[in-house]
Amino acid sequence: MSSRLEIYSPEGLRVDGRRWNETRHFKCSIxxxxxxxxxxxxxxxxxxxxxxxxxxxxxxxxxxxLNTERATINVKIIVAPFSTLERRKRSQNDHxxxxxxxxxxxxxxxxxxxxxxxxxxxxxxxxxxxQDGGMLQACLNATTLALIDAGIPMYDYISASxxxxxxxxxxxxxxxxxxxxxxxxxxxxxxxxxxxxxLQMENKIQFEALEPMMAVALSGCHHIxxxxxxxIRRHGKSRLNQSRDQ
Amino acid sequence: xxxxxxxxxxxxxxxxxxxxxxxxxxxYSSVVxxxxxxxxxxxxxxxxxxxxxxVGDHVVGRIVDVGPRNWRVDIGAKQxxxxxxxxxxxxxxxxxxxxxxxxxxxxxxxxxxxxxxAEVQAIFxxxxxxxxxxxxxxxxxxxxxxIAIPSSLVVRSKAHVYEMPGxxxxxxxxxxxxxxxxxxxxxxxEQGVPITRLAEEAGWEIYSDENEYVSAGIRETIARYxxxxxxxxxxxxxxxxxxxxxxxxxxxxYKSAGELLDNKIKRHIAEQALS
Numbered sequence: 001m002s003s004r005l006e007i008y009s010p011e012g013l014r015v016d017g018r019r020w021n022e023t024r025h026f027k028c029s030i031x032x033x034x035x036x037x038x039x040x041x042x043x044x045x046x047x048x049x050x051x052x053x054x055x056x057x058x059x060x061x062x063x064x065x066l067n068t069e070r071a072t073i074n075v076k077i078i079v080a081p082f083s084t085l086e087r088r089k090r091s092q093n094d095h096x097x098x099x100x101x102x103x104x105x106x107x108x109x110x111x112x113x114x115x116x117x118x119x120x121x122x123x124x125x126x127x128x129x130x131q132d133g134g135m136l137q138a139c140l141n142a143t144t145l146a147l148i149d150a151g152i153p154m155y156d157y158i159s160a161s162x163x164x165x166x167x168x169x170x171x172x173x174x175x176x177x178x179x180x181x182x183x184x185x186x187x188x189x190x191x192x193x194x195x196x197x198x199l200q201m202e203n204k205i206q207f208e209a210l211e212p213m214m215a216v217a218l219s220g221c222h223h224i225x226x227x228x229x230x231x232i233r234r235h236g237k238s239r240l241n242q243s244r245d246q
Numbered sequence: 247x248x249x250x251x252x253x254x255x256x257x258x259x260x261x262x263x264x265x266x267x268x269x270x271x272x273x274y275s276s277v278v279x280x281x282x283x284x285x286x287x288x289x290x291x292x293x294x295x296x297x298x299x300x301v302g303d304h305v306v307g308r309i310v311d312v313g314p315r316n317w318r319v320d321i322g323a324k325q326x327x328x329x330x331x332x333x334x335x336x337x338x339x340x341x342x343x344x345x346x347x348x349x350x351x352x353x354x355x356x357x358x359x360x361x362x363x364a365e366v367q368a369i370f371x372x373x374x375x376x377x378x379x380x381x382x383x384x385x386x387x388x389x390x391x392x393i394a395i396p397s398s399l400v401v402r403s404k405a406h407v408y409e410m411p412g413x414x415x416x417x418x419x420x421x422x423x424x425x426x427x428x429x430x431x432x433x434x435x436e437q438g439v440p441i442t443r444l445a446e447e448a449g450w451e452i453y454s455d456e457n458e459y460v461s462a463g464i465r466e467t468i469a470r471y472x473x474x475x476x477x478x479x480x481x482x483x484x485x486x487x488x489x490x491x492x493x494x495x496x497x498x499x500y501k502s503a504g505e506l507l508d509n510k511i512k513r514h515i516a517e518q519a520l521s
Contacts, residue, residue, distance in 0.1 A: 034396075035461055038296065052386075057296065059310075063504040068372075113267060113276055120324045151295030155267065156251030168440050192252040212352035229249055236247040236278050239293055242482050 007181050008166050015177055016046075023173040023220055025163070026227050028141070030149040035181025037125075043101035043142040044064075046175055052097045054150045057120035059101065071117035073108055075101040079128040102135060104143060106151035107188065107198050113153040133175040134162045136186050136200065145167055148232060156191030157228060159233060160198065163187070163213045165205060168244065170212040183217030184209075187217040191225060194218055248275040248290055253363070255288065263289025276282055296325045297421040298376035303366045304406040306387070306419035307377070309356050317356055319364070321421045322397065329356075329364065333378035335385065337450045355453045360426065361387040363417050367472040383407065385452050389460055390427025390452040391468050395479045397422035401486040408487045416490065428464045428472050470497050473506030481516035493519040499520035 005015050024046030033040035037053040060066045067169065076080055077097050081089040104124070112122070124146070126139050140160035148156060164174045164182040174184060183203035190197050205213075248254060254271045265277045266289065275281075277292040292421055299305070299321065307319035318326040331352065356362065364377035364384050379385050402418055408416045409429060417425040460468075474493035478485050495520035497506055505511060 014385065039294070059320075061320075061328045117324060119374075148278055149294065151263065151277055151292045153267070154250045155274075157249075195295055232249050232278055236249070236293055239247060239482070240280065 005177065007178060008169055008171065014171065018173075020169055021219070023223060024175065025175050026167065026224060028145055028228060030231065036134070037146075037150075039146045039148070039152070041142050041149060043138050043143035043145065045134055045138050045141070045173070047126075047130055048133075048134050048138045049130040050138040050142045050145035051129060051141070053125045053127075054122065054143075054146040054152070054224065055123035055125070056150070057117040057152065058123075060119070060121040065121065066119055069118055070109075070114035071112065072121045072123065073105050073112075073124065073142075075104045075105075075108075075124045075126070077101055077116060077126045077128065079135075083128050083131045092114050096151040100139070103136070103198065103200070103245050104139060107140065107158060108143060108147065111154055111156070111158050111190070112147065113155060116153055122147075131176065133177075133179045134173065134186075135161070137162050137188075140198070141190050141228065145228060145232070156193075157225050158188050158190060158197050159221045159225035159228060160186060160188035161217050161224055163217035163220065165209045165213050168209075170209075170216040172216045183209075185213045185217055187214065187221060189218060189221040189225070192222060247278065247293075248281060249278050250274075254440065259286070260288040261286050263287050263385065265292055266291030276497065277342070285478070293492040294396075294398060295330045297321065298322050298373075299327065299366050299369060299421070301366055301368060303375075304363065304393075305366060305375075305377070305421045305511070306361065306363045306417055306423035306425050307421075307508070308423075309358050309362070312329060312352055314355075314360065317352070319377060321375065321377075321419075322394065323373075323375065323421065325372070327375040328370075328378050329377045329379070331363075333367065334382060335354075335380060335382070347418075356386065360455075361392060362389060363419065363425065382452075386454075387425050387427065388454070389430065389457050390415075390425050391472055393424045393426065393472050393475060394423045395475065395485070399479060399482065399484050401484050402481070403486055410487075410491065412470065412471075412474060412494070412496065413464055414467050414471055416471065418485075424475065426468050428458070428460050428468070430458070466503055469503035470494060470506065473497060473503050474519075477506060478519060479510035479519040480509065480512045483516050483519060489519045492521075511515055 027044040030041045031040045037055050041052050043050050050218040065072050081087050137160040144158045162174050163185050164171045166182045183205045186200045188198035214227050252275050254273045267271050267276050277288045279290045279292040282289055282291050305321050307321040309317050310320045313320035315331045317329040319329050321327045364379045366375045367378040368376045400422055406418045413429045414430045415427050436498050474497045493515050498516045
């Protein structure tokens with residue numbers, strides 16, 4: 001029963017031993033699929049693992065989708081049946097998945113400098129390998145990294161984080177267990193600023209609870225952005241060194 | 247190294263080039279790359295990205311579509327390039343008038359799936375390239391093997407057709423598309439045919455789809471060159487004629503071209519090429 005697991009103990013520890021303002025272990029790598037795509041990334045936030053492949057900018061596959069002023073973005077998400085605790089095959093026309101795709105499309109249409117890629121199409125393919133809470137968050141982060149890896153000009157990083165409210169305590173970066181026990185807020189920011197690229201909340205909460213949750217989530221977003229930037233710089237430097245030696 | 251969203255400068259004195267955007271007085275980078283300063287022009291050259299065509303580039307491309315009076319050619323850039331009917335050599339002579347039958351017979355010259363090498367003649371305002379094959383060293387490709395590498399690994403040089411030891415030519419497209427073929431002393435001549443003789447020389451053979459006979463030895467050599475190029479690509483080594491030559495010589499130490507698929511052997515070949 002749930003009495004065995006305390007979501008938030010009186011000493012301030014969560015089920016996995018974290019404090020209220022600690023994110024899960026974040027690990028990312030880029031250029032994981034150099035052959036099959038122009039840009040690729042793998043993001044692991046705790047046990048949530050997402051791979052993103054970006055192909056493009058390229059000629060649009062359908063003439064009807066050709067936009068003379070900006071690039072068209074297509075997002076496709078495939079959730080592996082082994083990603084959850086119980087094996088469950090999700091059909092491609094799943095209502096939730098379609099919604100997720102459209103959300104990502106809207107976010108990244110604004111994030112890339114679209115007028116530079118007029119008349120071209122960018123395909124974003126996401127593979128969710130393992131879910132432990134924060135799927136939208138991980139998808140956003142993985143897509144940012146893959147687009148940067150592909151060399152597509154962007155205004156800034158789009159980094160995402162989640163927050164929840166348990167008994168008047170705002171908690172950062174919820175896992176699956178915590179997501180089922182409290183309201184969940186997903187926020188994505190534009191780089192180091194506090195400008196919000198995406199805000200999603202599907203539960204009902206009191207209005208006063210929104211501000212602490214947002215504050216906690218914004219700090220989480222900035223932290224994730226720094227971690228992503230570190231990895232991009234490290235990879236960039238190693239590529240530069242390799243080409244300089246030659 | 248700068249990353250997207252990083253402030254590059256807030257002085258107005260600089261002219262802003264590629265890879266950056268400005269908000270007010272401040273200029274930020276939009277890609278991952280290095281800052282380059284040429285006089286007053288500041289730009290960020292991206293470390294990775296698709297091939298960007300420039301006028302005069304020698305590229306290898308594949309026909310993807312036949313349109314009214316033009317062909318669309320995939321050259322690995324953001325958009326397909328355009329090859330106008332008036333930019334190819336029509337059999338019968340350079341001054342021959344284009345007739346309506348030529349338009350209807352476009353598929354007899356080049357159809358979907360054909361490979362060709364061409365030069366970038368101009369760039370449209372939206373970035374698409376316009377190609378031409380108005381020389382006897384450009385045109386449909388035969389007798390060879392296609393391989394594609396990232397365009398960032400191609401070193402731009404004066405000539406992009408290399409005659410390699412072993413009876414093999416390599417057409418090294420700037421866009422990263424490479425054609426390795428059997429060396430032919432072609433009767434239609436490659437360099438050195440004066441333009442006045444194009445009329446007699448350009449017969450229907452330039453658009454033939456028939457390959458010549460390629461012996462087993464040449465095929466093995468082609469496979470070795472392809473393996474050496476893949477080894478250099480695996481280790482992210484920028485390629486030019488000398489490096490490919492050295493890589494090929496290093497690959498001769500292995501009995502068959504099939505062995506070149508091993509990652510350790512690839513690294514060894516790349517080391518030899520750099521020495």
